[in-house]
Amino acid sequence: MADVAALVESARQGAPRAVARLISLVEGASPQLREAMAAIAPHCGNAYVVGLTGSPGVGKSTTTSALVSAYRAQGKRVGVLAVDPSSPFSGGALLGDRVRMGEHASDPGVYIRSMATRGHLGGLAWAAPQAIRVLDAAGCEVILVETVGVGQSEVEIAAQADTSVVLLAPGMGDGIQAAKAGILEIGDVYVVNKADRDGADATVRELNHMLGLGEARQPGDWRPPVVKTVAARAEGVEEMIAALDKHRGWMDERGVLAERRAARAAKEIETIAVTALRRRMGELRGGKRLDALAARVAGGTLDPYTAADELVEGVTEGG
Numbered sequence: 001m002a003d004v005a006a007l008v009e010s011a012r013q014g015a016p017r018a019v020a021r022l023i024s025l026v027e028g029a030s031p032q033l034r035e036a037m038a039a040i041a042p043h044c045g046n047a048y049v050v051g052l053t054g055s056p057g058v059g060k061s062t063t064t065s066a067l068v069s070a071y072r073a074q075g076k077r078v079g080v081l082a083v084d085p086s087s088p089f090s091g092g093a094l095l096g097d098r099v100r101m102g103e104h105a106s107d108p109g110v111y112i113r114s115m116a117t118r119g120h121l122g123g124l125a126w127a128a129p130q131a132i133r134v135l136d137a138a139g140c141e142v143i144l145v146e147t148v149g150v151g152q153s154e155v156e157i158a159a160q161a162d163t164s165v166v167l168l169a170p171g172m173g174d175g176i177q178a179a180k181a182g183i184l185e186i187g188d189v190y191v192v193n194k195a196d197r198d199g200a201d202a203t204v205r206e207l208n209h210m211l212g213l214g215e216a217r218q219p220g221d222w223r224p225p226v227v228k229t230v231a232a233r234a235e236g237v238e239e240m241i242a243a244l245d246k247h248r249g250w251m252d253e254r255g256v257l258a259e260r261r262a263a264r265a266a267k268e269i270e271t272i273a274v275t276a277l278r279r280r281m282g283e284l285r286g287g288k289r290l291d292a293l294a295a296r297v298a299g300g301t302l303d304p305y306t307a308a309d310e311l312v313e314g315v316t317e318g319g
């Protein structure tokens with residue numbers, strides 16, 4: 001068993017191993033997580049969280065790495081969380097990222113961590129916010145969360161970031177894919193990466209066109225910008241950071257940042273509560289309570305609504 005108080009203290013001092021162990025508590029859904037989160041809570045709320053999503057291979061990790069360099073040049077501490085919702089193992093699919101982020105591996109101002117969330121009760125929605133809290137408490141001023149784009153997870157990660165970046169690449173038929181995946185609703189900033197390839201300008205135009213369609217924006221509403229990058233050569237990164245800064249400024253001005261963070265916390269609480277309820281429900285099932293109720297309903301001595309009420313009471317009473 002880890003000494004949670006000592007771990008949190010070391011993490012706050014910036015000790016990478018303490019940060020890593022705390023995130024492992026999250027990943028492993030450790031019983032000590034509760035204590036860790038309580039100790040961390042007063043030190044959270046300072047990080048700016050940027051989510052990066054997009055199809056496999058579009059250049060998320062390369063872009064993330066270029067952003068890390070740029071933020072480091074500003075003297076900021078940076079956390080990188082690479083989330084793989086399709087895998088129950090961390091490290092596997094994300095091994096390539098270690099290579100791509102290799103240049104930051106020895107920088108004490110950068111934390112890089114990959115995390116697998118499949119098979120977790122609550123999955124991504126449960127694990128990512130807690131890992132973000134750990135990085136936040138460890139003093140990261142910017143946290144970049146890369147998620148491999150697989151539909152629902154993109155929407156989930158968008159709900160967890162202060163600013164959501166959607167990456168596309170030219171010539172992948174991405175524009176049409178984007179529309180299908182509902183991606184046009186989740187981006188605060190759009191990046192057309194691999195602009196060294198043919199068709200980048202066409203993709204930018206198409207995106208701008210689609211973002212303008214069905215537009216019901218009021219004056220002062222946020223209009224997501226489209227930025228062109230060649231992440232592999234760090235081109236366009238300054239423009240991308242300018243777009244992020246602008247979005248952040250807009251959120252601050254309009255009170256959107258506080259709203260988003262509250263919505264995020266609400267979702268997190270809900271997920272933890274539902275996960276706990278589900279577990280208790282499973283315990284009751286194992287404890288034969290459901291079997292007994294089912295026998296009575298099947299035998300006609302109890303109606304299913306009353307039985308369900310009894311089951312729910314059992315869950316919330318702790319019996």
Ligand SMILES: Nc1nc2c(ncn2[C@@H]2O[C@H](COP(=O)(O)OP(=O)(O)OP(=O)(O)O)[C@@H](O)[C@H]2O)c(=O)[nH]1
Binds near residue numbers: 057193195
């Ligand atoms: N031509 C070109 N290639 C790029 C650019 N950015 C990234 N790449 C290459 O595209 C490939 C995929 O890049 P990654 O950064 O790993 O993409 P990713 O979106 O993180 O991929 P997954 O995490 O597997 O979904 C790598 O071989 C990169 O070198 C770019 O601007 N231009």
Ligand SMILES: [Mg+2]
Binds near residue numbers: 060061062097146
């Ligand atoms: Mg990647």
